[in-house]
Amino acid sequence: MAHKSTNITPVAHGVSDQERWRRHGHRGGVLWLTGLPGSGKSTLAFELERRLFAAGYRAYVLDGDNLRHGLNADLGFSPADRTENIRRVGEVAALFAGAGMVVITAFISPYRSDRTAARKAAKGNFHEIFLSAGLAVCEKRDPKGLYKKARRGEISEFTGVTAPYEAPESPELTIDTGAITVEQSLRLLIDHVDRNFKLPAE
Template sequence: MLASTNIVWHESEVTKENRQEQKGHKSAILWFTGLSGSGKSTISVALETALFAQGLHTYRLDGDNVRYGLNNNLGFSPEDRTENIRRIGEVSKLMVDAGLFTLTAFISPYLADRDQVRKLVEVDEFIEIYVKASLETCEQRDPKGLYKKARLGEITGFTGIDAPYEEPTQAEIIIDSNELSIEASVEVIIAYLKKKQYI
C-alpha cells in the first residue's frame, strides 16, 4: 500500500521494448531460490559470467550483498523476509524495464513472496529457478558455517532448521545441485533461454 496519495507515475518516452531492441535480447528476472548452501549464488555468478561473455546485458542481486545497503535495516523474521523479497522484486522489475537479465539469488523461503514478485512483471518475465539440494548436502557444504551455528542454537529462525522452506510448485527450471556440476547447471539454464527465445 502506498504511504502517500500525492504521487503520479511519470512515463518515459523510451520503452522497455526500445531498450530490449537496443540490447538485442529480451529481459527477465531469473529468480534463484533454494536452501542456504544449495548453490544459488555460485550458479548465478557462473551464469552471469557466461551471459556477459555472450554480449548479453545482466545484473546480479545476491541476498547478502543487498543486505549491506538497500535492506540493511531488515532482519530475518518472517515479516522482514517478506519485506526483503518485496523490495528485491520491485528493484528487479525496474531492471527488467531497463532491458536487463536480472539474476537474483535469495533463499526466499515463502511461496507467497515469490508469487508476489512473479505478479509484478509480465508472464514470461519471471523465470523461477529452484536450486534443489537436500538439507544433508547443504549442511555438509555449509560454506558460511551457518548450519553449525543454527544447530548450536547460536542462530534462530534459520531456514531448513527452525524456519520453513516452501518448495516451488511452478518453477520453470529445477537444478538438482546434488547431481549437476556448476557448468552443467549453467548449460541447462542457457538451453532454456535459447529454447524459449529469450536469447
C-alpha cells in the same frame, strides 16, 4: 499492502521496452533463483552473470549478501523482515527488467507467497528457478559453516533448520544441484535464457 502515496501519476518512460530489447538483442526479465542455504544460488548466479555477459547479454546479479549491506540493511531475519526483504528485491528486480536487463536474483526466498509477489511485480518475464538440492546435501556442504552454527543454536530462524522452506509448486526450471555439477547446471540455465530471452536476429 496499503499504498500511502496519493497525488501520484505514473509517467511513461522516454524509451519503450521494445526499443531497449532491440538494442540489446534480448528482452529484459527476472531469473529468480530459490533454494536452501548451500544449494548453490550465489555460485551459480555470479558465474551465470559472467557467462551471459560474455555471450552479449546485459546481466546483473542481485544477491542477498550484497543487498543486505545497502537497500535492506535495516532488515533482520524475522518472518516479517524476510518478507519485506523479498518484497523490495522483487520490486528492484522489476526495475532492472524494465531497463532491459537480465536480472539474476539469488535469495533463499523461502516463502511461496513472497515469490508470488515478486512474480507479480515483474509483470511478465519472470522465471522461478528452483535449486532443489535437499537439506542433507546442503548441510553436508555447509560452505559458510552456517548450518553448524544453526545446529549449535547460534543463529535463530535459519532456513531448513529452525525456519521453513516452502518449495516452488510450478517453477519454470528445476535444477537438482545436489545431483549434477556446477558446469551442468550452468548449461541448463544458459539454455533456458537463450530460449526465453533472446530475440530472433533481424
